[in-house]
Amino acid sequence: xxxxxxxxxxxxxxxxxxxxxxxxxxxxxxxxxxxxxxxxxxxxxxxxxxxxxxxxxxxxxxxxxxxxxxxxxxxxxxxxxxxxxxxxxxxxxxxxxxxxxxxxxxxxxxxxxxxxxxxxxxxxxxxxxxxxxxxxxxxxxxxxxxxxxxxxxxxxxxxxxxxxxxxxxxxxxxxxxxxxxxxxxxxxxxxxxxxxxxxxxxxxxxxxxxxxxxxxxxxxxxxxxxxxxxxxxxxxxxxxxxxxxxxxxxxxxxxxx
Numbered sequence: 001x002x003x004x005x006x007x008x009x010x011x012x013x014x015x016x017x018x019x020x021x022x023x024x025x026x027x028x029x030x031x032x033x034x035x036x037x038x039x040x041x042x043x044x045x046x047x048x049x050x051x052x053x054x055x056x057x058x059x060x061x062x063x064x065x066x067x068x069x070x071x072x073x074x075x076x077x078x079x080x081x082x083x084x085x086x087x088x089x090x091x092x093x094x095x096x097x098x099x100x101x102x103x104x105x106x107x108x109x110x111x112x113x114x115x116x117x118x119x120x121x122x123x124x125x126x127x128x129x130x131x132x133x134x135x136x137x138x139x140x141x142x143x144x145x146x147x148x149x150x151x152x153x154x155x156x157x158x159x160x161x162x163x164x165x166x167x168x169x170x171x172x173x174x175x176x177x178x179x180x181x182x183x184x185x186x187x188x189x190x191x192x193x194x195x196x197x198x199x200x201x202x203x204x205x206x207x208x209x210x211x212x213x214x215x216x217x218x219x220x221x222x223x224x225x226x227x228x229x230x231x232x233x234x235x236x237x238x239x240x241x242x243x244x245x246x247x248x249x250x251x252x253x254x255x256x257x
Contacts, residue, residue: 002038006031011045014139014154021092023141027150039152040073040215046155048077051224052105053212054134056156058204058228059196065097065233066151067144071198073211074156076224082162087255088135090238093159095137098236098254099229100181100192100244102201103132103163110209110219117213122206125219128166131181131244131252132226135160135236163224164244164252171249176201184243185234192230192244201227 002010010031017024026032033039056072057063063070082088090096107127110117137159140146151157177200181192198204204227212219219225236242236256243253 002031002033002041007041007045010042010153014042015046017139023094023139025141026146027153033149033153035149036152039149042153043075043155046075048075048079050075051078051081051161052076053208053219053223053225054156054158054161055204055208055226055228056136056151058198059230059232061196061232062229065144066138066157068148068151071204071207071228072148072152072156073208074152074158076158076161076226080158080160082160082254084162084164084252085254086162087257088160088162090256093135093137094141095143095157095159096236097136097233098185098242099134099136099233100183100231101132101134101226101229102176102194102197103130103224103226104128104205105130105166105224106219106221108221110213112213112216112218117206117209119202119206122209123172123202126205127221129171129249130166130224131164131246131250133162133242133244133252133254134226134229135162135254161226162252162254164250167249169248174248179246179249181230181247182245183231183234184245185236186240190231190234194230196230197228201230204228
C-alpha cells in the first residue's frame with residue numbers, strides 16, 4: 001500500500017514529465033500503484049485547477065488503444081483546455097490522436113452517498129451538452145503496457161481538451177445512441193457513433209458520477225464531463241485541422257501545430 005510520501009513522490013514524477021513533454025518507462029516499483037484505488041490516490045495529488053473530468057476507454061477501440069478492460073476516470077485541468085477553433089501544440093505528444101466526444105456540463109452537485117446514482121438522477125443534474133474533442137496522451141513511453149493502475153495515476157491519459165459551445169438543440173429528447181458525428185481530417189470524412197461510448201454517452205456520464213461517488217468525490221456544478229470517443233482514435237499531425245460536426249448538437253474544431 002502506498003503511503004502519503006510515496007503518493008506525493010509518484011505524482012511529482014508524473015507532473016515533471018507532463019511539464020517537460022517527456023516520456024519514461026514506468027514508476028519505480030516502490031512508487032508504482034498496484035490497484036485502481038492507489039492509482040486514483042496518485043492522480044488526486046497531481047494538483048492544478050480542476051475544469052472537469054474525462055473518461056478513457058469507453059469504447060472497445062479505446063480499450064484496445066491503451067490495453068485496458070474498462071473505463072478509467074481522469075481530471076481535466078483548466079490549463080489544458082483550448083478554445084474552440086484554437087490551436088493545439090503537438091510538442092511532446094506521442095499518442096498523436098484526436099477523439100470526437102459528447103461532453104456534459106453539470107448544473108448541480110452530485111455528492112458521495114451510499115446508493116448508486118440512477119440515469120434519471122444524473123441527467124437531471126446536467127445543465128448543458130457540448131460537442132468536444134479530446135487530444136489524449138500518456139507520460140509512459142509504452143502506454144499500452146503500463147496497466148490500468150499506472151494509467152489512472154497518469155490522469156487516464158488526459159492531455160489537451162477542446163470544448164464546443166453548449167447546444168441549443170433539445171438534446172434530452174434526442175437518441176444520443178444513434179447520433180453520427182461527422183469528423184473531417186486532411187480532406188477525409190469519418191462517421192462516429194453515439195453507441196460507441198459505453199453503448200450510450202449518457203450511460204458513460206452516469207458511470208463517471210458513480211466512479212467519483214465510490215471515491216468519495218463530489219461531481220460539482222460547473223464541471224464538464226467528456227464521455228469518451230465516439231470514433232476510433234484518429235491519427236493527427238502538425239498542420240492538421242480536426243473538425244467534428246455533431247449536426248443539430250453543434251460543431252467543434254481544433255488545429256495542430
